[in-house]
Amino acid sequence: MTLHGYAGRYLRVDLTTGHIKTVELDPVLARTYLGGNGFGTRLLWDEVGPEVDPLSPGNLLVLATGPLSGTTWPGSGRLEVIAKSPLSGAYGDSNSGGFFGPELKYAGFDMVVFQGRSPRPVYLYIEDGHAELRDASTLWGKGTYETEALIRQELGDPDIKTCTIGPAGENLVRFACINVSYMRSAGRAGMGAVMGSKLLKAVAVRGFGGVTLADPGRFWELTMAAHQRIRQNFLYPMVRQYGSAGLTALVNMTGRFPTKNFQLGAFDEHPKIGGEALEKYVVKHLACFACPVACDKAVRLDEGEFRGTLTSSLEYEAVGSLGGGIGNSHLESIVRGNRLCDDLGMDIISAGRTISFLMELGQRGIIPPDFADGLDLSWGNYHTMLALLEKTALRQGVGNLLAEGVRRMALEIGPESEPYAMHVKGQEIACQDGRGQQSMGLAHVTSTRGADHLKAYPTIDETGFPSPAVARYGEQYMPELIDPHAVRHKPMIVKDGEDFSAVVDASGHCKIGGTFVIAEIDWEDEAGALQAATGWNITADELKAAGERIYNLQRCYNVLHGLGRAQDTLPRRMLTEPNPSGTGRGRVVELETMLDEYYVLRGWDLKTGVPTRARLLQLGLEDAAERLKL
Amino acid sequence: MKFLAIDSDKCNGCRLCELACSLRAAGTMQPARSRISVLKWEERLLNLPFTCFQCERALCAEVCPVNAIARDGATGALVVSKERCLGCGMCTQACPFGTIALDRPLGQASKCDLCGGEPRCVTICPTGAITYAPGGRTGLDRRRAGAGKLASLLQLVEGGGPQ
Numbered sequence: 001m002t003l004h005g006y007a008g009r010y011l012r013v014d015l016t017t018g019h020i021k022t023v024e025l026d027p028v029l030a031r032t033y034l035g036g037n038g039f040g041t042r043l044l045w046d047e048v049g050p051e052v053d054p055l056s057p058g059n060l061l062v063l064a065t066g067p068l069s070g071t072t073w074p075g076s077g078r079l080e081v082i083a084k085s086p087l088s089g090a091y092g093d094s095n096s097g098g099f100f101g102p103e104l105k106y107a108g109f110d111m112v113v114f115q116g117r118s119p120r121p122v123y124l125y126i127e128d129g130h131a132e133l134r135d136a137s138t139l140w141g142k143g144t145y146e147t148e149a150l151i152r153q154e155l156g157d158p159d160i161k162t163c164t165i166g167p168a169g170e171n172l173v174r175f176a177c178i179n180v181s182y183m184r185s186a187g188r189a190g191m192g193a194v195m196g197s198k199l200l201k202a203v204a205v206r207g208f209g210g211v212t213l214a215d216p217g218r219f220w221e222l223t224m225a226a227h228q229r230i231r232q233n234f235l236y237p238m239v240r241q242y243g244s245a246g247l248t249a250l251v252n253m254t255g256r257f258p259t260k261n262f263q264l265g266a267f268d269e270h271p272k273i274g275g276e277a278l279e280k281y282v283v284k285h286l287a288c289f290a291c292p293v294a295c296d297k298a299v300r301l302d303e304g305e306f307r308g309t310l311t312s313s314l315e316y317e318a319v320g321s322l323g324g325g326i327g328n329s330h331l332e333s334i335v336r337g338n339r340l341c342d343d344l345g346m347d348i349i350s351a352g353r354t355i356s357f358l359m360e361l362g363q364r365g366i367i368p369p370d371f372a373d374g375l376d377l378s379w380g381n382y383h384t385m386l387a388l389l390e391k392t393a394l395r396q397g398v399g400n401l402l403a404e405g406v407r408r409m410a411l412e413i414g415p416e417s418e419p420y421a422m423h424v425k426g427q428e429i430a431c432q433d434g435r436g437q438q439s440m441g442l443a444h445v446t447s448t449r450g451a452d453h454l455k456a457y458p459t460i461d462e463t464g465f466p467s468p469a470v471a472r473y474g475e476q477y478m479p480e481l482i483d484p485h486a487v488r489h490k491p492m493i494v495k496d497g498e499d500f501s502a503v504v505d506a507s508g509h510c511k512i513g514g515t516f517v518i519a520e521i522d523w524e525d526e527a528g529a530l531q532a533a534t535g536w537n538i539t540a541d542e543l544k545a546a547g548e549r550i551y552n553l554q555r556c557y558n559v560l561h562g563l564g565r566a567q568d569t570l571p572r573r574m575l576t577e578p579n580p581s582g583t584g585r586g587r588v589v590e591l592e593t594m595l596d597e598y599y600v601l602r603g604w605d606l607k608t609g610v611p612t613r614a615r616l617l618q619l620g621l622e623d624a625a626e627r628l629k630l
Numbered sequence: 631m632k633f634l635a636i637d638s639d640k641c642n643g644c645r646l647c648e649l650a651c652s653l654r655a656a657g658t659m660q661p662a663r664s665r666i667s668v669l670k671w672e673e674r675l676l677n678l679p680f681t682c683f684q685c686e687r688a689l690c691a692e693v694c695p696v697n698a699i700a701r702d703g704a705t706g707a708l709v710v711s712k713e714r715c716l717g718c719g720m721c722t723q724a725c726p727f728g729t730i731a732l733d734r735p736l737g738q739a740s741k742c743d744l745c746g747g748e749p750r751c752v753t754i755c756p757t758g759a760i761t762y763a764p765g766g767r768t769g770l771d772r773r774r775a776g777a778g779k780l781a782s783l784l785q786l787v788e789g790g791g792p793q
Contacts, residue, residue, distance in 0.1 A: 070659055072650060106660065106661070158670070158671075181672075209660065210656070210659050210660025211658060212658050216653055216658075284675040285642050286643060290644055292756035293756075294642040
């Protein structure tokens with residue numbers, strides 16, 4: 001029977017033996033976990049126990065799509081990557097735009113599951129139902145751009161899509177990323193290091209098949225309606241014009257722009273590095289697959305110190321991490337740093353945070369002046385920033401320490417440094433200051449992959465516009481819902497956001513173009529699209545349960561790794577040092593109040609933060625309850 | 631008569647046109663069976679949506695041994711007859727642009743038929759890179775765009791070159 005919306009098969013690749021197997025997709029697994037992070041979570045739960053080191057052959061690396069991947073549903077080009085994270089030592093995933101995900105489905109596979117470790121560098125080539133491991137010894141050591149180009153050249157097809165790692169992944173930098181065709185990344189949680197640990201340099205794919213739909217006519221109507229709403233959304237022109245970097249001014253005004261390693265919530269010089277400033281370097285708007293927005297901008301420097309630099313996906317997070325985060329107002333160096341991070345294959349958020357951590361330790365005299373191989377650690381020294389990025393990727397000198405991420409850096413440097421290591425569960429905090437937006441403070445903590453803004457993605461009170469808030473949640477939560485400083489109702493939107501995110505990441509589409517930023521697709525729309533694609537009579541309620549199931553299993557996986565309420569916390573600064581900036585001035589994250597309410601909503605034990613047996617049974621997770629002895 | 635006018639500068643490379651086309655032509659989401667393709671030179675940031683030009687002198691129709699390709703009176707599109715096409719592929723050899731192809735699952739030639747006058751690639755294109763416009767106007771628009779470049783050059787010359 002055709003499983004509409006899905007390719008219906010996936011690949012299992014044992015890199016130790018070189019054995020490749022095609023597996024039929026279980027329709028029950030599909031309906032219960034949808035795809036993407038749902039499939040990945042289940043695989044980690046079933047196969048990667050707490051005894052497995054993330055960088056050992058026992059870890060899995062899963063590249064997964066969902067039932068809406070490769071369709072006209074807005075932004076259906078996403079690829080989800082799942083593995084145990086070398087940063088948190090527990091659940092990890094990362095999501096990328098681009099064109100790889102759809103191509104994988106067209107080649108006949110919903111996902112690829114890697115296990116083991118290859119005896120020599122290899123890459124996997126997949127084409128129309130076939131897959132083969134190929135020698136990558138000449139590619140080893142090369143940057144991601146060159147690797148992609150060489151693979152296309154070797155196979156003689158410019159339309160091949162790749163996932164590649166750079167030197168950072170090869171050198172097991174704990175926040176190494178995977179670069180995805182073209183110029184996109186699965187940035188967070190160190191997925192590139194897991195790939196490097198398996199000596200897997202790249203995955204290349206070409207497919208000429210298609211995705212069948214249960215009701216093509218209905219699907220077309222629903223997608224066109226969604227596209228029209230997105231194009232009419234009030235944020236659409238801004239996001240198209242500036243991309244996420246356009247947020248910089250607003251985030252500064254509200255005191256949520258982490259500056260000098262979160263010592264400040266606003267950067268005086270932000271107009272020099274925000275979306276409007278960046279615009280003069282923009283040479284092309286680039287869309288990911290099936291995206292009506294094209295938030296991605298290709299940026300090129302035609303003169304100056306870094307002349308000839310071309311990069312894209314220069315997001316708000318780049319402006320924050322390599323800009324305000326380190327007190328740097330030199331925009332061209334941020335462009336250069338963005339290109340370097342992509343080419344070396346490193347998450348720009350974590351990379352920037354390791355540098356800002358070092359600079360704050362220098363400022364406070366916790367490390368000696370010559371600590372960083374003689375590099376000057378003054379705020380805003382962009383030459384130091386660029387040098388540290390290269391040293392980190394190559395693990396040279398002090399870079400060998402930075403490559404471990406801030407949590408391990410603090411362990412090495414000493415306890416007096418620890419309060420300035422800005423992370424949750426080992427993953428560095430991105431460019432949002434929870435003290436200026438309470439929901440974000442909670443979101444950083446409850447994210448299943450360590451500090452992260454994209455799991456709950458609370459955009460409703462970030463922008464504070466009433467109409468989208470009322471449209472999604474109703475009048476009864478107003479006005480606190482859109483007040484970033486109110487804690488009331490915030491656990492509710494964090495939980496709802498996490499569940500919806502789990503479904504969107506499992507279905508295979510984007511959180512900017514359609515669901516969270518330009519928020520025109522809600523639970524009902526998602527259920528409608530999945531009905532038309534798969535033919536299931538799936539309701540919004542069933543979908544909510546699926547999101548909750550995926551999120552709870554991720555939580556259970558973390559519990560299995562010793563994480564609970566004690567680890568659901570923030571760096572001391574966020575809880576005790578009032579934010580000095582913008583409209584967020586004078587506030588700290590009121591975490592414990594929100595956390596209690598969040599646990600109640602989740603049906604988790606208040607003291608331990610462990611899901612209750614009752615809630616797990618409701619979600620069909622009996623096996624998780626048994627394994628955790630609940 | 632209207633034509634598909636393509637402006638590659640506006641194309642973001644999202645490939646929604648390919649999906650919309652394949653859904654109508656083949657009933658699946660399948661770029662490989664789309665009659666329009668977004669050709670990409672990624673390193674040069676160039677995206678070019680490419681499809682049948684509906685040539686005045688159509689070699690595909692001329693070489694067809696069973697006269698399966700004929701011009702639609704209403705739209706001006708060259709349309710492949712499902713009843714007549716043998717799937718021999720001679721048209722694909724004759725076309726200088728590769729915009730008519732054999733659809734393998736169908737076993738017949740497949741090319742843009744302008745969706746009978748409501749092209750779906752135009753409906754779904756979010757940037758206006760593909761428009762469906764009267765021939766006279768599309769030609770004039772292109773001349774105006776070209777002339778604009780000349781005009782700015784002339785201004786430079788008259789102003790004594792770049793300052």
